[in-house]
Amino acid sequence: MAWYLNRGLATEIDTGTSNKAIKLLFEPLGRTMIDDPYYLKVKQNICVKCGGDKLLNKFYVVPYEFRQYFPFRFKVRSSHDIVLICVDCRECITPAYNMKKKMFYLNAFGPLWKEYEENNQKHKISHEIVKARKSARALLTAKDKMPIEKRDDLERCIRQVCELDSDIELCDNILKDVLTMDSKVENPNYESAAEILVKNLLEGNLDIPRPEECKRSETCNCFLCHGDASKPGDIEHARLKGFVRSWRYHFVSTLNGQENFLPEGWSIQHKIQDYEDARSISRT
Known part of the structure; x- marks a missing residue:
């Protein structure tokens, strides 16, 4: 209290x-x-695709790589799009999920997507550390046999990477520590492609493919139009709603007609709750 x-x-x-x-x-x-049947019913610990109860994993209907960048108010206390799936069934639907993710990335980045994917890595190889490790290895194996100028160059390289003063002797223990340094470091210029995609979505710069049955009218019941034409509401909410329902629609299609094991109350049209004040309350 x-x-x-x-x-x-x-x-x-x-x-x-x-x-x-x-x-x-x-x-x-x-x-x-x-009053939401989905949250009131007891959930069974079974795979939503095959009904099996072995080797179950949590599965994000909307891939977590996108969901993590949703505004806080759209994901707090929301477990509708997190289901259980077994390892075998996960392997079955993963290729289709990867294809859809690629489609969204191509939609967001266009022809530059492949180049962005190759060049924008979260980690990169530090050539300075690689060089320092080679220098340490050379000093450990042939320090007494190499010319003084060569030895000084190698030691200077190590001191720069390890930020050691010139008056500190590079003993064998230090050189061995240098050999264990990880050459993979965080890329300071990295920007998540998924974060950029969600940002474009919320700003209205990302089109969501419509299903074939879409009529683009108030009477349309497809996953994009249902409930939105008559009640447009918050624009950001509407855009996110279309994105989420697009993934739900795709998820159901990957079940190949085996929807009998989905939890009672789960549906493509299930509302996406907007907890507008959730952030301020949870962080007070």
Whole structure:
């Protein structure tokens, strides 16, 4: 109780007894799900594709590489698009998922996607560390046999990488430590392609392919139009809704008609909740 009272999220109520009670000054997040069949039903620990109960893994209907960059208010307390799937079934649907991800990336980056994918790596090889490791190896094996100028050059290379002063002797222990240095380092210029894609989506710079049955009208029930034409609401919400439903539609298509094991209440049209105040409450 004190936690809520100290943060101004509740007021104390006089119960007339020794029992304390408080009244919350905000709508609890879970209350919006109180009439949602999906969250009220008990979920079975079975694969949503084959119904098996062995080697189950958590599977993100909307790939996590995209979902992690959703605005906080769209993913908090939302487990509708996280299902269970067995290892074998995961292997079956992974190729189709990779193809769809590639399609979205090509849509976002165009013909530059292949070049971006090759050049924009999260980690890169540090040629300075590679050179320092070679220098350390040479000094450990033939330090006494090499010319002084060569030895000084190798030691200078190591000192630069390890940021060692010239008065510190490069003993064997230091050289051995240099040999264990990882030449793979973080790329300071790295920018996640998935983050760029989601940003383009929310800014309206990414088109979402429509299904063949789309009529582009208020009466259309496809995953993009359903409920949006008559109630456009927040533009960002609508764009994200289309993206999420696109992945749900794709996920169901990968089940090859085996939707009988999906949890009760799960559907392509299930609402994407917008917890507008979730961030401020959770971080107060």
